[in-house]
Amino acid sequence: MKRKLRIISWIIALAFVVPGTWERPCGAADDAALLLRKADESRRALLGSSSKRKYRDSWLECINLYKKIYFQFSESNEAAWALYQSGRLFTGLYKYSGNSRDLDEACHIYKELIEKHPDHRLADDAQYLIGEIFYRHKKDPTQAYIEFLKVDIKYPSGDMRLRARKMLDELEVILSKKDLEMKPNQAGSSGFKPVAVKEIRHWSTPHYTRVVVDLENPVEYEHHLLKEDRDHKKPRRLYLDLKNAYVTSEIDSAIPIKDELLKGARAGQFTKDTVRVVLDMESVGDYKVFHLYDPFRIVADIRKLGNGGGEDEPRVVLKKRSVQRGVRKSKVPSNKLSLASQLGLSVNRIVIDPGHGGKDPGCHLGKGIREKDIVLNVAKMLARKIREEIGCEVFLTRDKDVYLSLEQRTAIANMHKADLFISLHVNAHSNARVWGLETYFLNMATDEEAVMVAARENATSQKNISDLKAIINGLMLNTKINESSRLAHRVQQGMVSSVESKYGKVNDLGVKQAPFYVLIGAEMPAILVETGFLSNRNERGRLLDTRYQDRMAQGICEGIGNYIESINQIYQGG
Numbered sequence: 001m002k003r004k005l006r007i008i009s010w011i012i013a014l015a016f017v018v019p020g021t022w023e024r025p026c027g028a029a030d031d032a033a034l035l036l037r038k039a040d041e042s043r044r045a046l047l048g049s050s051s052k053r054k055y056r057d058s059w060l061e062c063i064n065l066y067k068k069i070y071f072q073f074s075e076s077n078e079a080a081w082a083l084y085q086s087g088r089l090f091t092g093l094y095k096y097s098g099n100s101r102d103l104d105e106a107c108h109i110y111k112e113l114i115e116k117h118p119d120h121r122l123a124d125d126a127q128y129l130i131g132e133i134f135y136r137h138k139k140d141p142t143q144a145y146i147e148f149l150k151v152d153i154k155y156p157s158g159d160m161r162l163r164a165r166k167m168l169d170e171l172e173v174i175l176s177k178k179d180l181e182m183k184p185n186q187a188g189s190s191g192f193k194p195v196a197v198k199e200i201r202h203w204s205t206p207h208y209t210r211v212v213v214d215l216e217n218p219v220e221y222e223h224h225l226l227k228e229d230r231d232h233k234k235p236r237r238l239y240l241d242l243k244n245a246y247v248t249s250e251i252d253s254a255i256p257i258k259d260e261l262l263k264g265a266r267a268g269q270f271t272k273d274t275v276r277v278v279l280d281m282e283s284v285g286d287y288k289v290f291h292l293y294d295p296f297r298i299v300a301d302i303r304k305l306g307n308g309g310g311e312d313e314p315r316v317v318l319k320k321r322s323v324q325r326g327v328r329k330s331k332v333p334s335n336k337l338s339l340a341s342q343l344g345l346s347v348n349r350i351v352i353d354p355g356h357g358g359k360d361p362g363c364h365l366g367k368g369i370r371e372k373d374i375v376l377n378v379a380k381m382l383a384r385k386i387r388e389e390i391g392c393e394v395f396l397t398r399d400k401d402v403y404l405s406l407e408q409r410t411a412i413a414n415m416h417k418a419d420l421f422i423s424l425h426v427n428a429h430s431n432a433r434v435w436g437l438e439t440y441f442l443n444m445a446t447d448e449e450a451v452m453v454a455a456r457e458n459a460t461s462q463k464n465i466s467d468l469k470a471i472i473n474g475l476m477l478n479t480k481i482n483e484s485s486r487l488a489h490r491v492q493q494g495m496v497s498s499v500e501s502k503y504g505k506v507n508d509l510g511v512k513q514a515p516f517y518v519l520i521g522a523e524m525p526a527i528l529v530e531t532g533f534l535s536n537r538n539e540r541g542r543l544l545d546t547r548y549q550d551r552m553a554q555g556i557c558e559g560i561g562n563y564i565e566s567i568n569q570i571y572q573g574g
Contacts, residue, residue: 032078039065124158156535354379358403363428381553421526435536436507441484443513483525494559
């Protein structure tokens, strides 16, 4: 009897030490569980000894025991726990070492846990602890706000959400009192640490090239266009001067592009505190330069004269307007002739963008429920329907589970010379009772909910959202706002009507506007569609049903068809 009691006690104790592993009886699970128990014992011995905690080797010895687990059994439950405890140990080590690299290593390990075990119950804990590192140790409340926001949005059912919301409330007070972020045209002044130019990326076609300069932090920058110097055989050049910056050894100083627009890009230390990025041009009609946040990067879009159609192609010149701060668009746009209708413009090619992907799951819950999978399914259904029912050519920014940056998605649409750009997403809210369908187009927003959606999709903070006003004002033209608004209303109507006919009551949240990074720089009418709330139980059930996904795709397709038909009818006098 005593022997049985001892066995039962041992099993119970083991369950508390290694959650979820004791019930797996044999093989690799046993090995992983045994290693985790030994690592846990080492950790408790370390934390319980004031003398051991003084020596770095003691910490690393314990960390290496955990490292062995997540290297040898990377897919196991024990691996997630080993990553979690390693991150905690590196954070604890920092308190003794004062070495910021220990904090960086902790963040790296937590991110690895999140990426490799997105559905594990420790994923939201890891995300929360990243926020704590930036707040408590790195003293960076802006970045801390972003990290805690990810907990609130990506893990609405997680046990860390309430703690994250409390931290967000606390940080909002701090950020409202102090301007902790360098704004453009202020960086580069004395007292700021030089900023590293980390990478130069590009996507290119004969008619369009996008170059992205990635930086460690925001900087002041200027851009200028130099005319062709035939006497010295120098082509037309666009250059960017980045103040208070330096070029790291990790990037190539010269990057060959060699398309019909650009020969290449090169970066160099122009002065002691200025980096010059030069774009050597072959044939350029127009360009624009803007910046995005989190991380900070500068984007240069270069287009061939006439958008690839030759210099004699007619061009439409539009006056820029001052874009007002956005409000919800409750009314359908007027029936006056749109610019697209007046010019008889047709829609032949559509780019569909399934949001997120790869290491970015979007909003997600346990049991493999992830935004990136849902929107990819809907996108494939939508592409098929558009081809069959409307007859347009369709491209997807991704047709599998891969990661794409926000600026890369718009670049793909521009490179394909798309006539329409549709970005698909699934919504989430801290209030599980919120549900419904909504469609967005690019503009500034004052509506709190619209700002929060933009903050989530941009993976940025509300504070940086407010900084976008100047960017949007400089980029937007009347026709793009109006045409995107028209498209958004048609798609919203199509979605609501299609879902309502099959599923009954639908919460129509309407058409709104917000500053989405993924829509910035699009050269065609562009919208972002939120297909429902994963955080709402009833709507989550619908979103996971392929029949509902098909019905949603049908509604979006009908909305696109109605938009195209409205252009054609008006132009033809119908």
